[in-house]
Each structure stands twice: as C-alpha cells, then as structure tokens.
Amino acid sequence: MLQVNRNKTSVTDHERNWRSYMQLPHLRDPLGKRYALCIADASSLISLVLYLKENGGSILLIHANTPLETARATMSDAGCAGLLFGDPTNFYANREQSVIADSEAKVYQFSSGTTGRPKLIGRSWHAINEEIAAYNEAIGLEAWSTPIVLTPVTHSYGLLCGVLASLARGAEPIIVTNANPKLTLGLIRDFPDHIVYGVPAQLQALAALSQPQPALRRLISSGMPMSLQQFELLSQSGCTLLQQYGCSEAGCISLSASMQSPHDLGVPLRQWNVSANGPVQEEHKQGMPAxxxxxxDGLTVRTGDLGLVNEDGSLTFVSRMDDVINVGGLKVYPLEVEEVIASMPGIKENVIYRGSHPVSGDKVKCMAVAEEAMMPEALREWCLKRLPAYKVPLDISFVTVIPKGATGKISRRQLEQEEAVQ
Known part of the structure; x- marks a missing residue:
C-alpha cells in the first residue's frame, strides 16, 4: 500500500489499524466531528486520515514537532472536537465552547499568516476527490511510477498530491521522514521509474548529491518559486522537471508537466478557469502582469500572485503582490532582479526584498551569498549594465547564509520586518 523510509505498510496493516480505531471511544463515531491530528508516525497518520475520510470526519493536520500546548491551542482555535497527539490512542478533548460540527467533512488548514492573522480554511473531501482526479489526469503517470515524497504529509502538498493522489492511481508512495540523504538516493536507485515530491531546496540538495549516479527521472516542485540557480542545476541533471501551483483556498490549480523556466506554472487543471485581472487589469492588457x-463552480479565488495567462492558456508566475517594490511609482519585481544577479559569476544565492526610503517610499535591497569575497559596487555595476537604474539594489549585503524557514523557504516579509526594527 505504502512505505515509510524502508518500512512497508500493507493493506492488511492498514485494515488492522482501522479495526483498532473503531475500538477507541473518541474515534468510534467520527461523523460530523473535527479532529486535530499531531502524529509523527506517517503510516499511522495516513491510516487515520483515510479512516476519518471514509467515516465522515474532518481533519486538521498539525506538524508533528508541535509542542502539546501549542497543538491544543490550535485545536481549540479550529473548533475541533479534540486532538490526537503523538498516537491515535492519545486524545485530548476540547473542553471549550468552541467545538463546531460539520455538515460536510473537510480538510482544514490555517493560512500562513504572512499578511495578517492566520485564517482557518476548509475544503470538502468531495472537492479534494475532484482535485485528485483532475491532478492525476494532468500528470499522466502510470501506477508503476513510484512516488517518493520528501515533503511532510502534514502539509497538503505531501498528503494530497504526494500520497492520496498516488494511491488513487494505484501507485505505492514512499514517504521519506529520515533526514539522511543517503536513504533518499538509495530509494531513487532502487526505483528508477520514480517521481520525487519536494520543495526547491530539497530538490536542489538532491541534485547536488546525486552526481554522477543515481540518475534522477522526475522531480516535482511546489510550495514556493524556484530560483534560476535551482532551475539550472536541476535541468542539468537531465531529469524531467514538473511544478504544481496552488494555494490554501483552492489546492492545486495548475501543473507544468515539463518546466521550461522557473516561472512556468503550466496549464490549469480541468476544473479551473484562471484569468489575470484585478487592480492592475489595464497594465495586463499592455503585457504587464496582473x-x-x-x-x-462558483468559487472565486484571488491568489495574491501576479502573473500572465499566455495565448496557449499556460500560466507564468511573476511575483507575490505583497513582494512588489514600489520605487517612486515604478514597480520592481524581485524575481527579475534576482535572475540578473544569479547570472553573475561567483554568486551562489541571492534574495531581493523591500526596504524603506525617505524620498522614493521603497528601495530595493539585496542579500547575497558569494563564492569569494566581493564588493557591493561590483554587483551594483553588473546590475546597472542589465537593468534600469531604479531596479538596481541600493543596499547590498553579503552573508554566508540567507535565513530560511523549516521548508527552505526565504521570507522576504521577515527580512523586511527585521530591517524595520533595526
């Protein structure tokens, strides 16, 4: 059925788990109830998710490393009946008056909260089943292509696309929870017809470690834009690069089955119609992003992303709307500047973000990692030859490491906030 690292879970094991859940008082009648799940064992978690899905229960997945008190507070904020912590037998009932019954079972998650207080978002199992069917149709993989899932299954990308979509097409996913890269490389070697689910930083590390063997077959990325350096490194490995695009409210919206650039979001899944409009609609008519x-089906989702809808219907990502830098009324898209800097010899990594300026309002800031000592003037001169002056970073700092979150994602907003308090 599935595998966690090197340990297999059979259908028989899964059915045994189900029978044990039916004996637990808190899981005997899950219909209409919300459950917060904070469970480290991926095999047990998947069995529990499928059990609740089949029996009309809603779920809220919480990262397994979350402390108990934080998990209980999250459970209460989401209106769950209770929290299953560490193991399905450990149940903490919600004693508050915040318990909410669901007329339709859903998968819940909180938004990232990068632009405000995190918001609880729920999508019905029916909508998720539709997404999985459309996703498998678009990705076009056969059952014998082995999914190797590096992202946590407490995240919708790992759970829905990596595991549940794989099970739906008859594949047996392998969930990797061991941080040792040798395990992942060994699995890739053992299953040459594979597709590896990861975020850009994970895939970049994998490609760097896999030279010259084993051969990488298919890598799929999601969760954050891929940098030019990451795209070029992965492209040089000779594998097929895929990228899926979505958001909390909608799940997977589009899929590129063969990336042509780091901005390639592919074609929308069959249930979605995607347009580029909104407050900068007139600019889009002139070839500018919107x-x-x-x-x-009557649901409208504003993604908060600036992009283009091309003539063939494919989507191109340009920037998060919140990341656009306004220099004296002129817009600067960070990815454009980052790509120019990435093409400079000696630059390993860089990030462009917003700073405050007393006259122009915003200014362009750069944090970069160089292979050898480099002066800011050299980088600025490189940019001036390739960009309009207003897009060239005014402040440049060289560091040994650019701060990243647990998933390898750089938060421009966090960098901006840190500058604001300095």
Whole structure:
C-alpha cells in the first residue's frame, strides 16, 4: 500500500489499524466531528486520515514537532472536537465552547499568516476527490511510477498530491521522514521509474548529491518559486522537471508537466478557469502582469500572485503582490532582479526584498551569498549594465547564509520586518 523510509505498510496493516480505531471511544463515531491530528508516525497518520475520510470526519493536520500546548491551542482555535497527539490512542478533548460540527467533512488548514492573522480554511473531501482526479489526469503517470515524497504529509502538498493522489492511481508512495540523504538516493536507485515530491531546496540538495549516479527521472516542485540557480542545476541533471501551483483556498490549480523556466506554472487543471485581472487589469492588457484569479463552480479565488495567462492558456508566475517594490511609482519585481544577479559569476544565492526610503517610499535591497569575497559596487555595476537604474539594489549585503524557514523557504516579509526594527 505504502512505505515509510524502508518500512512497508500493507493493506492488511492498514485494515488492522482501522479495526483498532473503531475500538477507541473518541474515534468510534467520527461523523460530523473535527479532529486535530499531531502524529509523527506517517503510516499511522495516513491510516487515520483515510479512516476519518471514509467515516465522515474532518481533519486538521498539525506538524508533528508541535509542542502539546501549542497543538491544543490550535485545536481549540479550529473548533475541533479534540486532538490526537503523538498516537491515535492519545486524545485530548476540547473542553471549550468552541467545538463546531460539520455538515460536510473537510480538510482544514490555517493560512500562513504572512499578511495578517492566520485564517482557518476548509475544503470538502468531495472537492479534494475532484482535485485528485483532475491532478492525476494532468500528470499522466502510470501506477508503476513510484512516488517518493520528501515533503511532510502534514502539509497538503505531501498528503494530497504526494500520497492520496498516488494511491488513487494505484501507485505505492514512499514517504521519506529520515533526514539522511543517503536513504533518499538509495530509494531513487532502487526505483528508477520514480517521481520525487519536494520543495526547491530539497530538490536542489538532491541534485547536488546525486552526481554522477543515481540518475534522477522526475522531480516535482511546489510550495514556493524556484530560483534560476535551482532551475539550472536541476535541468542539468537531465531529469524531467514538473511544478504544481496552488494555494490554501483552492489546492492545486495548475501543473507544468515539463518546466521550461522557473516561472512556468503550466496549464490549469480541468476544473479551473484562471484569468489575470484585478487592480492592475489595464497594465495586463499592455503585457504587464496582473493578479491571477482562479474560478471553479462558483468559487472565486484571488491568489495574491501576479502573473500572465499566455495565448496557449499556460500560466507564468511573476511575483507575490505583497513582494512588489514600489520605487517612486515604478514597480520592481524581485524575481527579475534576482535572475540578473544569479547570472553573475561567483554568486551562489541571492534574495531581493523591500526596504524603506525617505524620498522614493521603497528601495530595493539585496542579500547575497558569494563564492569569494566581493564588493557591493561590483554587483551594483553588473546590475546597472542589465537593468534600469531604479531596479538596481541600493543596499547590498553579503552573508554566508540567507535565513530560511523549516521548508527552505526565504521570507522576504521577515527580512523586511527585521530591517524595520533595526
């Protein structure tokens, strides 16, 4: 059925888990109830998710490393009946008056909260089943292509696309929870017809470690834009690069089955119609990016991303709307500047973010990692030959490491906030 690292879970094991859940008082009748799940063992978690899905229960997945008190507070904020912590037998009932019953079972998650207080978002199992069917149709993989899932299954990308979509097409996913890269490389070697699910930083590390063997077959990225350096490194490995694009409210919106650039978001899944409109609609008519808006069955989702809808219907990512830098009324898209800097010899990594300026309002700031000592003037001169002056970073700092989150994601907003308090 599935495998966690080198340990297999059979259908028989899964059925045994189900029978044990039916004996637990808190899981005997899950219909209409919300459950917060904070469970480290991926095999047990997947069995529990499928059990609750089949029996009309809603779920809220919480990262397994979350402390108990934080998990209980999250459970209460989401209106769950209780929290299963560490193991399905450990149940902490919600004694508050915040318990909410669901008329339709859903998968819940909190938004990232990068632009405000995190918001609880729920999508029905029915909508998720539709997404999985459309996703498998678009990705076009056969059952014998082995999914190797590096992202946590407490995240919708790892759970829905990496595991549940794989099970739906008859594949047996391998969930990797061991941080040792040798295990992943060994699995890739053992299953040459594979597709590896990861975020850009994970895939970059994998490609760097896999030279010259084993051969990488298919790598799929999601969760954050891929940098030019990452795209070029992965492209040089000779594998097929895929990228899926979505958001909390909608799940997977589009899929590129063969990336042509780090901005390639592919074609929307069959249930979605995506347009580029919104507050900068007139600019889009002139070939400028506008907000990507996805619509399906009466649901309208404003993604908060600036992009282009090309003539063939494919999508191109340009920037998060919140990341656009306004220099005296002129817009600067960070990815454009980052790509120019990435093409400079000796630059290993860089990030462009917003700073404050007393006259122009915003200024362009750069944090970069160089292979050898480099002066800011050299980088600025490189940019001036390739960009309009207003897009060239005014402040440049060289560091040994650019701060990243647990998933390898750089938060421009966090960098901006740190500058604000300095």
């Amino acid at each position: 907000e990507l808006v996805a619509e399906s």
